[in-house]
Structure formats: C-alpha cells, structure tokens
Amino acid sequence: xxxxxxxxxxxxxxxxxxxxxxxxxxxxxxxxxxxxxxxxxxxxxxxxxxxxxxxxxxxxxxxxxxxxxxxxxxxxxxxxxxxxxxxxxxxxxxxxxxxxxxxxxxxxxxxxxxxxxxxxxxxxxxxxxxxxxxxxxxxxxxxxxxxxxxxxxxxxxxxxxxxxxxxxxxxxxxxxxxxxxxxxxxxxxxxxxxxxxx
Amino acid sequence: xxxxxxxxxxxxxxxxxxxxxxxxxxxxxxxxxxxxxxxxxxxxxxxxxxxxxxxxxxxxxxxxxxxxxxxxxxxxxxxxxxxxxxxxxxxxxxxxxxxxxxxxxxxxxxxxxxxxxxxxxxxxxxxxxxxxxxxxxxxxxxxxxxxxxxxxxxxxxxxxxxxxxxxxxxxxxxxxxxxxxxxxxxxxxxxxxxxxxx
DNA sequence: CAGTTGATTAGATACTTATCTAATTAGAAT
DNA sequence: ATTCTAATTAGATAAGTATCTAATCAACTG
Numbered sequence: 001x002x003x004x005x006x007x008x009x010x011x012x013x014x015x016x017x018x019x020x021x022x023x024x025x026x027x028x029x030x031x032x033x034x035x036x037x038x039x040x041x042x043x044x045x046x047x048x049x050x051x052x053x054x055x056x057x058x059x060x061x062x063x064x065x066x067x068x069x070x071x072x073x074x075x076x077x078x079x080x081x082x083x084x085x086x087x088x089x090x091x092x093x094x095x096x097x098x099x100x101x102x103x104x105x106x107x108x109x110x111x112x113x114x115x116x117x118x119x120x121x122x123x124x125x126x127x128x129x130x131x132x133x134x135x136x137x138x139x140x141x142x143x144x145x146x147x148x149x150x151x152x153x154x155x156x157x158x159x160x161x162x163x164x165x166x167x168x169x170x171x172x173x174x175x176x177x178x179x180x181x182x183x184x185x186x187x188x189x190x191x192x193x194x195x196x197x198x
Numbered sequence: 199x200x201x202x203x204x205x206x207x208x209x210x211x212x213x214x215x216x217x218x219x220x221x222x223x224x225x226x227x228x229x230x231x232x233x234x235x236x237x238x239x240x241x242x243x244x245x246x247x248x249x250x251x252x253x254x255x256x257x258x259x260x261x262x263x264x265x266x267x268x269x270x271x272x273x274x275x276x277x278x279x280x281x282x283x284x285x286x287x288x289x290x291x292x293x294x295x296x297x298x299x300x301x302x303x304x305x306x307x308x309x310x311x312x313x314x315x316x317x318x319x320x321x322x323x324x325x326x327x328x329x330x331x332x333x334x335x336x337x338x339x340x341x342x343x344x345x346x347x348x349x350x351x352x353x354x355x356x357x358x359x360x361x362x363x364x365x366x367x368x369x370x371x372x373x374x375x376x377x378x379x380x381x382x383x384x385x386x387x388x389x390x391x392x393x394x395x396x
Numbered sequence: 397c398a399g400t401t402g403a404t405t406a407g408a409t410a411c412t413t414a415t416c417t418a419a420t421t422a423g424a425a426t
Numbered sequence: 427a428t429t430c431t432a433a434t435t436a437g438a439t440a441a442g443t444a445t446c447t448a449a450t451c452a453a454c455t456g
C-alpha cells in the first residue's frame with residue numbers, strides 16, 4: 001500500500017512541477033484550446049505541447065474532444081480536485097516512509113561502537129547513545145530483579161565504565177530501580193525517542 | 199500578482215517532485231532525525247541529504263533543532279498544510295494563465311488567412327473561422343442598420359464569397375438580422391467561444 | 397590546544413527531461 | 427484520388443539536477 005501511495009504522489013508532483021504544464025492547466029481552466037492555439041499562446045512548437053499534454057493525460061487531467069481534424073482539449077476539473085485534495089494529510093505522509101527499514105540506522109551505529117560484544121566507546125550524541133543502550137539492555141533478562149552487583153557484572157562484560165552505563169540505562173528509561181533492585185523495562189514502556197533528560 | 203502565484207506553485211511542486219524528498223518528509227513526519235540517520239535510512243550519503251534538506255528549507259517545510267554537534271530536523275506540519283491547502287482551487291488556476299497574451303493566437307491565425315485586408319481563404323476549423331470573423335466584423339460600424347446590399351458591398355472588399363461570410367457572421371452571433379436589416383452586435387454580446395452551431 | 401565528529405559547501409559526473417526538427421499518421425477538403 | 431491541415435511520434439540536443447567524493451566549517455571532547 002505504501003509504495004503505491006508514494007508513487008502516486010510522486011507522479012502527481014512530477015507532472016505538475018513544470019511551468020509550461022501549469023500554464024496549460026491555467027489556460028484550459030479558462031477555455032478549451034487546440035494544440036496549435038496553445039503552442040501559439042505559449043510561444044512553443046506543437047510537438048512540445050503534445051509532449052506536455054501526454055503527461056497531463058497520464059493523470060487524466062485533461063479531456064479530449066476531437067472536432068474534425070483539430071483536437072480540442074479542456075481541463076478535467078473533477079480529477080484535479082480529486083488528486084489535490086488531502087494528498088498531504090499527516091496520515092498519508094507517514095505512509096511515505098514505510099519503505100525504509102528502521103534497523104538500517106541502528107545497525108550502522110552498532111557497527112561503529114560495538115565489536116565482539118564489547119563497547120568500543122560510549123557515543124556522545126544522544127540518539128546514538130540511545131541506540132547503543134537499547135542494544136545493551138537486551139543483555140539483561142526481563143521479568144526478574146537484579147541487585148546492583150549483578151547488573152554491574154553484566155555491564156562489565158561489555159564495557160569498563162559500568163557505572164555510567166547503569167546510570168544511562170535508568171535515565172533513558174530502559175531499566176528501573178526501586179529500593180536498590182534493578183529490573184529491565186519491557187519495550188512497550190520505552191520512550192519512543194531518546195528523551196532529553198540531561 | 200499572477201506570475202508570483204505561478205512561481206510559488208512551481209517552486210512548491212518542484213521541491214516535492216522528488217522521491218527522496220517525499221521519503222524525508224514521511225520520515226520527519228514520524229520522528230526527528232539527524233542528517234546521518236536519514237542518510238543511513240535512505241542508503242544515501244550525508245551531503246545528498248543536506249542537498250535535499252536545503253530544498254525543503256527553502257519552503258520552510260522543516261525545522262532545525264541543533265543539539266550539540268548534530269542537527270535534528272523535524273517536519274513543519276503547519277507550513278505543509280498551509281502550502282498544500284487550496285493551492286489548486288479553480289480561482290487560483292485561472293490566474294496561472296494570466297501571463298499569456300490572448301492576442302498571440304489570433305494574430306497567428308490572421309497572418310495565415312489575411313493579406314492586405316483580403317481574406318485568402320475561409321478557415322475550415324471552427325475556432326479559426328471565429329477568429330477571422332471577429333476580425334471581419336470590425337469592418338462594419340456599430341450602432342447603425344445596414345441593408346443586405348450594403349453588407350455585401352463591405353464583405354466583397356475582403357472576399358468573393360460574401361454570402362458565406364454573411365451567413366457565418368450571423369451564425370457566430372457577431373451580427374444580427376431583423377426584418378432584412380443587419381446590425382453589428384457589441385462585443386459584450388458575442389459568444390465567449392465559437393459555438394458549435396453547425 | 398589538538399583531535400574528532402557531524403554537517404555543509406564545492407565541484408564533478410551521470411541521468412532525466414524540455415524543446416526542437418523531421419517524419420509519420422489521421423482526417424477533411426478539393 | 428490527391429492534397430492539405432492538425433496532431434502525434436521519433437530522434438537529437440541542451441539544460442537542469444540528484445548523487446557522489448573531497449574539502450571546509452563548527453562544535454564538542456580529551
């Protein structure tokens with residue numbers, strides 16, 4: 001569903017992103033015109049007009065009424081309204097990105113900061129740190145309590161500075177601490193985005 | 199007023215008529231992203247993303263929120279709605295053609311069919327015939343009655359077949375006949391377009 | 397202060413496409 | 427039938443632009 005939507009939108013904008021074609025639409029909104037007439041009015045040659053009309057036809061934006069030898073074109077207003085209405089509603093918009101796989105970015109980050117399950121360094125950038133911490137928290141089992149000592153032991157396997165990591169896991173709300181016991185939070189309770197808590 | 203409108207519309211469509219930029223909008227509609235992140239997600243290099251962001255910025259479609267070194271972009275939804283709403287209403291559309299001078303076409307037709315005030319031949323195409331007849335009717339004074347003989351005399355100065363011309367002037371409603379007297383109609387009563395009365 | 401990271405700018409390349417001329421098609425008029 | 431007219435199609439050219447690499451800029455890190 002998503003890619004077709006993207007393609008539809010793209011085709012629409014591509015067709016309308018040309019000065020000559022916009023002028024043609026304006027012209028045909030006022031009256032029906034022959035190809036020759038449009039060419040004269042826009043100071044272009046007839047084949048050029050045919051070229052543009054073909055693009056407008058591909059979206060059904062013009063209607064042809066042949067009269068003898070001459071082709072009289074007019075605007076298909078209904079189709080124009082149909083296409084231009086709600087094209088960029090926020091719901092529509094979000095579908096445009098459905099073709100991108102979100103893991104691409106996180107993979108890149110992890111490749112840069114992790115090697116053989118060891119953290120090479122802790123990213124400074126907030127978003128990257130969040131990616132790393134989401135990877136790290138998976139090393140901790142869900143649905144059970146940990147003492148600080150246990151947490152430290154696990155974190156140490158991946159990086160020296162377990163204190164910073166522990167603090168960050170809490171700060172980014174990937175882990176909770178209550179009465180000195182730690183617990184991994186389920187992904188459903190994670191922040192959508194890395195919150196700016198610093 | 200008209201050309202600015204055309205340019206605005208054109209700029210808008212040009213910016214949105216690119217697959218990568220549409221995907222960026224979709225992405226930024228969901229969450230804020232850094233340039234690096236967008237590059238990774240779309241499998242492009244950072245400079246390419248910068249290039250596209252510059253175009254989106256030119257329309258104020260994205261907002262920048264610098265966080266340390268990284269530039270976090272997000273969608274400017276209000277601006278997008280503003281731009282996309284009513285862009286192609288029929289009133290707007292008609293202004294798009296305001297830069298074309300309507301006489302260009304008629305001049306071309308007259309040049310092809312008239313020489314030294316003589317009609318070389320009567321165009322077969324309805325629209326061209328209308329152009330010629332509008333030129334011809336100006337040879338007849340307004341606000342006075344003519345007998346058929348007088349009309350014929352005038353028309354004969356421009357073409358042999360005055361009977362056809364006389365009939366056509368009536369048919370296209372450029373001239374009226376009542377009780378055998380003829381009278382030129384004011385332009386305000388002309389048909390907007392050459393009616394299909396054959 | 398030097399080094400690093402993320403973003404932008406400059407410049408080169410390749411792809412797309414608007415426009416033209418020439419050739420073809422379709423239909424009407426003579 | 428032949429000619430003429432209007433439109434389209436084919437093919438060539440030139441202008442615009444998306445993308446890349448390399449270089450520069452800005453801001454943080456150590």
